[in-house]
Structure formats: structure tokens, C-alpha cells
Amino acid sequence: MDDTIKGYPDPEMITVTDERLIPVVAALTNLTESWKTQLSKGAVSLPMAVQIGKKLSHERQQALLEFWEDARLPDKYMSRALHAFAGNMPEWAVHQVIRIFRLTEKIRASMIMLNDLMDRFDELYERFEHEFWEGEWSGAEEELEPYLDRLEAEFQELHRQASDEKKSYNRHYGDSSSDSARDSARTAGPSRGPVPFSTVIGAADDASPKELKQRYRTLMKKLHPDHGGSAYLFDWVKQAHDNYMHGKSSL
Template sequence: MDDTMKGRSGPEIITVTDDRLIPVVAALMNLTESWKSELNKGAVSLPMAVQIGKKLNHERQQALLEFWEDARLPDKYMSRALHGFAGNMPEWAVHQVIRIYRLTEKIKASIVMLNDLMERFDALYERFEHEFWEGEWPGSEEELEAYLDKLEAEFQELYRQASDEKKSYNRHYGDSSSDSARDSARAAGPRGQVSFPTVIGASDNASPKELKQRYRTLMKKLHPDHGGSAYLFDWVKQAHDSYMQGQSKL
């Protein structure tokens, strides 16, 4: 495959012979001039540009560009928007899908310690993801709108319940300040009101191995770098440290 690139001294011909690169070059050559400009400016990543050129014709590329310029989505959402446009999903529906994805992140941060709600969230989210990527949603816009509205309402209800649970939790164990987190952690010690196993969702007679595994899993979910809550991360860590100090004195 020959690709022509403009250099300072005129067009430069580059021949691509590597089978792994040919689809990449073909995708980049299929980009509209507007998307090529965004790529050259570094406004869109190279992997994303390749996917755009690979999956969309010029008309859909222009529609996606207008959508992207309006929303300026990061790649984690942009890949979903691209999938929607590639599947000829209406633009309003893509907007709603992105809104639902953003809502799910808020919900996950709110319910990570609420086991029952987390199980319901995981089941709903897995169904949402599967149906979106596999194109299993209704074909007509009227049915699609009703379905997405129902799906978003289910997530909103989970978020409402999580907010209510969190308010109740804070009333019992303190507010979200650092001092309160430390006080609550101390209360979670062996002689406190709330045991460490209870804090991490384990039974009081759980084995040390089970406690360690549950603690590590929970801390990964709570870590701020993974979209978790800094307050809850600190709270659980303090509870763990207090518990371990108590165990060492036994």
C-alpha cells in the first residue's frame, strides 16, 4: 500500500508492506481532514483515530466530530460514543448512554460498601454493557427511548437508595471529616461498637485468610485512583489498622 504524505519539500511516498500496519494506515487514510487535524494537534489519541477511520464513513465521522466537539469526551467515554455511532444509534440515544455511564460511576462509588445494592448494581450494569456492545436494544427510536428511560430510572433508583443508606450510615458512625473517619476507625476495633469484619462485610467468625482477601478486594474498589471514595478508603484502612493492633495484643 502506498501512502502520500506532504513534507516541506513536496509529497513523500511511503510504502507500507507490514500486514499489521496496513489496516492502521488504511484507517488513518479514511479519516476526514477535520479528524486528521484533531489527530495532528494531539486532541484525539492515535488508537481512537484509527478506530474512527476503521468503523465510520465520512458522514458518520462528521456527526461524531460535532458530538465530540460539543461534549469533549475522554477516551473511556469516546469509545462508547464511537460504538453508538458505528451502530447508527441516534445522537440523542448516544448522549443518554454516556449519561448513564457517568451515573454508574457515581453509583459505584456510593454503594461499594453496601453489599446488597452492589450485587443489584453489578447485575444491572452487566446487562447494560452486554446489550449495548452486542446491539441488543430495540430497533425503533420510540422503543429505544422508552427502554433507555427505564434503564436510567433503575440506575437512578439505586443511586437514591445508596444516598439514603449513606446518610443513615453517617448518622450512626460520623460525618465525612478526617477526624470523624479516625474516630469511626477506632470504634471499629475489637472492643468498639462496630467490628472490623462487619466493616468489610464479613462475619465476626471469618478466618484471617477470608478477612485479608475481603479487605484487599474492598481497598482496591475504594482506592481514589480507581474512582473510589477517599473518605471510605481512609475509614476502612483505619479500622483495619486498629483491628490488627488489637490482634497483636491478644
């Protein structure tokens, strides 16, 4: 192993006196040479390397490495894959779990303004994530496989419904999800008329001012760029709110 890992001394050459560091050094020492190489290249973060060395045997570390390289796994999914491998989840199931997590991101983006679907999605996602992290799934493959298939099918159905709703919305009001929407809006034909503020934020037409305010605040939190939302949609909805507050129809 190189003498340093991204500027850190080789853990095997360190004499540790601080009890808080002993588990960290032990975990790094337990890394396979392949993972040490990935760490030295900066391909994996030091905190993640510590978790890999702490939670996995050398055999499982090699399996995770092969999975990581084969799936081209982004950093944000690495902790989930590690958790699954630490729980001895079959590799096919880990692939499916990661696929479901990726699907949930697409769904969340598709239904950001669809109240009913978003509520159903949140409920299903919270259950999925809780059961995954808490290890509440059956370890028997004959039970795990149909469960994951059913779960993925539920998410796929939500994704289909969200896509259909979004297409319907765009047919009526135009696609506001990208910069191209601004360009097309400038060159579009006759306007279809102003879009009500309640429609923009996905509230009922007869929603009370209090309900509109609550829905607006909830939506703006989800759309805020600091929370992974869309800067354009954030500004778009804010403009609709400003127009609404000044007595204009909306957009």
C-alpha cells in the first residue's frame, strides 16, 4: 500500500493512543488492497472507506467493489449499497433496491405539484426506506423477490400516473419544467388565458386562502434549490404567488 492515502499516513504504520481513533484505524486496516487503492485514488471518500472496512468482511468487500464498478454507482447510492451488502442481501436484490431508489427520484420530480399523488408517493417511499434501513425485509429470497417486485410495480404505477398528469397539465398550460419553456412561451401563439394560482401550486379550485398559503409554503420548500429543487420552478411559482397577492390572475 502507498505510504499515504490522500494525505493520510498508512494506518498499518500508526501507533494509536486515542481510543476514539482505534475503531477508525482498525476499519482502514481491514480494507482489502483493492479498496485501499480506490481510497488512495480518491475514488471513494475516507468516511465511506471506514464504513466499508468496519462493516464488511474481505469477501463482502470484494463483492461490493465488483457491484460498485459494474453498476457505476453514484456516491449518493453507495451508503445504501453498503447497508445492503452488510445485511447479506443477495446481489440481484441490491440491484433492484438501487433501481427502485432511482425510480423514486424520477417520480418525485414528476409529481412535485400533484398533491394526491405526492401524498401517496411519500407514504410508500417512507415505508420503503424505513423497512430497508431497519432490516425489516425477509431474508428468504422466495419472499424477498415477490415483495420487491410488488413494491417496484407500485412505484412504476405512480410514475406512470405522474407522467400522465404532467402531460395533461402541459397540454393545457405549457411545459414549465425547463429553460426551453421560457423560449417557447415567447414564441407561442395566442395565449390560453391566465393560469389560476391554485392550478399553479396544485391546489383545489375552491381552496381557501389559508389552504393556498399552506400549499404554497409546502411547495416552495420542496422546490427550493438548497433542498434539491428546481431554481426555475421555484422562481416560476414565486412569480405566480406575487401576481396572486397583487390581485392578478396568476401567470
